[in-house]
Amino acid sequence: MFSVSKKKRTIPGFGLSVGYTIFYLSLIVLIPLSTLFFKTASLDFGAFWEAVASPRTLAAYRLSFGASFIAALVNAVFGFLIAWVLARYSFPGKKIIDALVDLPFALPTAVAGIALTAIYSPHGWVGRPLAALGIKTAFNATGVVLALTFIGLPFVVRTIQPVLEDFDPAVEEAAASLGADRWQTFRRVIFPALFPPLLTGATMAFARALGEYGSVIFISGNMPSKTEIAPLLIMTKLEQYDYAGATAIAVVMLLVSFALFLVINYLQWLGSRRSGMNP
Amino acid sequence: MRKNQTRTEPRIIQRLLIGAALLYLAFFLFLPLGCIFAGALRKGAQVYFQSLAAPDALSAIRLTFLTALVAVPLNLVFGVAASWAIAKFDFKGKNLLLTLIDLPLSVSPVISGMVFILLFGAQGYLGPWLAAHGIRIVFAIPAIILATTFVTFPFVARELIPVMKSQGTEEEEAAVTLGANGWQTFRRVTLPNIRWGLLYGVILCNARAMGEFGAVSVVSGHIRGQTNTLPLYVEILYNEYNFAAAFAAASVLVFLALVTLFAKRLVERKFNEEKSGETS
Numbered sequence: 001m002f003s004v005s006k007k008k009r010t011i012p013g014f015g016l017s018v019g020y021t022i023f024y025l026s027l028i029v030l031i032p033l034s035t036l037f038f039k040t041a042s043l044d045f046g047a048f049w050e051a052v053a054s055p056r057t058l059a060a061y062r063l064s065f066g067a068s069f070i071a072a073l074v075n076a077v078f079g080f081l082i083a084w085v086l087a088r089y090s091f092p093g094k095k096i097i098d099a100l101v102d103l104p105f106a107l108p109t110a111v112a113g114i115a116l117t118a119i120y121s122p123h124g125w126v127g128r129p130l131a132a133l134g135i136k137t138a139f140n141a142t143g144v145v146l147a148l149t150f151i152g153l154p155f156v157v158r159t160i161q162p163v164l165e166d167f168d169p170a171v172e173e174a175a176a177s178l179g180a181d182r183w184q185t186f187r188r189v190i191f192p193a194l195f196p197p198l199l200t201g202a203t204m205a206f207a208r209a210l211g212e213y214g215s216v217i218f219i220s221g222n223m224p225s226k227t228e229i230a231p232l233l234i235m236t237k238l239e240q241y242d243y244a245g246a247t248a249i250a251v252v253m254l255l256v257s258f259a260l261f262l263v264i265n266y267l268q269w270l271g272s273r274r275s276g277m278n279p
Numbered sequence: 280m281r282k283n284q285t286r287t288e289p290r291i292i293q294r295l296l297i298g299a300a301l302l303y304l305a306f307f308l309f310l311p312l313g314c315i316f317a318g319a320l321r322k323g324a325q326v327y328f329q330s331l332a333a334p335d336a337l338s339a340i341r342l343t344f345l346t347a348l349v350a351v352p353l354n355l356v357f358g359v360a361a362s363w364a365i366a367k368f369d370f371k372g373k374n375l376l377l378t379l380i381d382l383p384l385s386v387s388p389v390i391s392g393m394v395f396i397l398l399f400g401a402q403g404y405l406g407p408w409l410a411a412h413g414i415r416i417v418f419a420i421p422a423i424i425l426a427t428t429f430v431t432f433p434f435v436a437r438e439l440i441p442v443m444k445s446q447g448t449e450e451e452e453a454a455v456t457l458g459a460n461g462w463q464t465f466r467r468v469t470l471p472n473i474r475w476g477l478l479y480g481v482i483l484c485n486a487r488a489m490g491e492f493g494a495v496s497v498v499s500g501h502i503r504g505q506t507n508t509l510p511l512y513v514e515i516l517y518n519e520y521n522f523a524a525a526f527a528a529a530s531v532l533v534f535l536a537l538v539t540l541f542a543k544r545l546v547e548r549k550f551n552e553e554k555s556g557e558t559s
Binding site: 010011012013014016017018020021022024025028029030031032033035036038039078081082084085086088089091097099100101102103105106107108109110111112114115116118119124125126149150153169172173176182207210211212213214218231232234235238241243246247250253254257258260261265 | 286287293297299300303306307308310311312314315318357360361363364367368370379380382383386387388389393394395396400402425432451452455461464483489490491492493496497509511514517525529532533537540541544
């Protein structure tokens, strides 16, 4: 208690910095976001339910959640592999590839969208040979999954890679000296330690994919009730000036996002407590 | 030799894993990158430069820079204030404040744009008042800047808070005791310590500000030559089947993204050098 009051006395700017932080936060984030809840409160329940539970909306939710889930799973597997390879092995071009893994963060989503469409559409470099085999990789749910997989790539890699790099070699050596083979060491010793960050990264990728818009709309084909993701349905309702419908669909998505956000914060808190980094 | 074997896999498995990872990245990173440049240059360098010099393209580039030029400094000032408050003082509700700062990251871009329509649009809460006073926010540049500021809100603060926390408060306390005022303390003591973290946050914030699509798409109204940022311009060209020009505009954004990744790496290295220099 003493140190708290002393700190406040010596370093100036407490009132100014906290005051400005709360003022700016309210102005840019809290007030705009709260309009969504005010608008929802002004809807009567019938209209709300009609928008949220219509077959078209349910189909959009199903596609958004399903495709995001599959994309998160793909990213869990391949993100793990990429993090492992980058942290453990050396090969030519590793530094460049390590930097390029963040590309989906830095690349505007619209650019990712047209690039993926160009490659995976039936006329594209990859889409054409696959189409000859009868596999369609664009303008259907597969295309949605491809786009969501692309934008989720860095999350799992960047949550696992630092844990893998800091992994205590003595633990693995102990396992080996106790007679475990490499696969047993991986399965029983390394993987359990990596599971919490893997779960965190995959949940982040899932949360990001749920709200994603730009990279999906080019490759999905946007057919109502078939390949229409929830954010696109919100956009369509806004363009038709159906603000009530858009609000109802959006508030459901937003509540799910907030729930996932709290889950991610909790997972990160667990992780930092386990490694003893948190005070 | 023996010790080495206990921590690594046989050569053949290593190669297989590296191969699988590179193959995956080829399909998801290298091919998309390559196809943008191939698509941009398909009709030759002349068409490429002509499409970038078109008046609509130039106006989109200008608006993109203008947006970043307003949104990034706003969030920079906020980031410094927020990290100063959170790192240097203890107060009630600090964890709540930290959570609220990260909030925009979990909001879908479409919803991020939509809230400004609910607030400032013709049917919005402030719409009638704005219309009566002849102020245009939605489907105009102010809403584009607001939506971009919302989306990039946490970027500087998120990078600065841990950096400033790790610096502690002793140096600032010493400066104040020696008679420096608040501004002098910040400029001479704190700023040199946080400069790489600050730059890192600005780089990430700027990349997102220039590349944001969903939120800006909702509020822009897509008026050619007026309310089109570069990512929106790419979409319009693409939907008009003007693929060469769409990919040309996209290649500018790819170039910006690659510069961002390079600058990010550079700052990371500087930052780590400085940290290891301090401890040794």
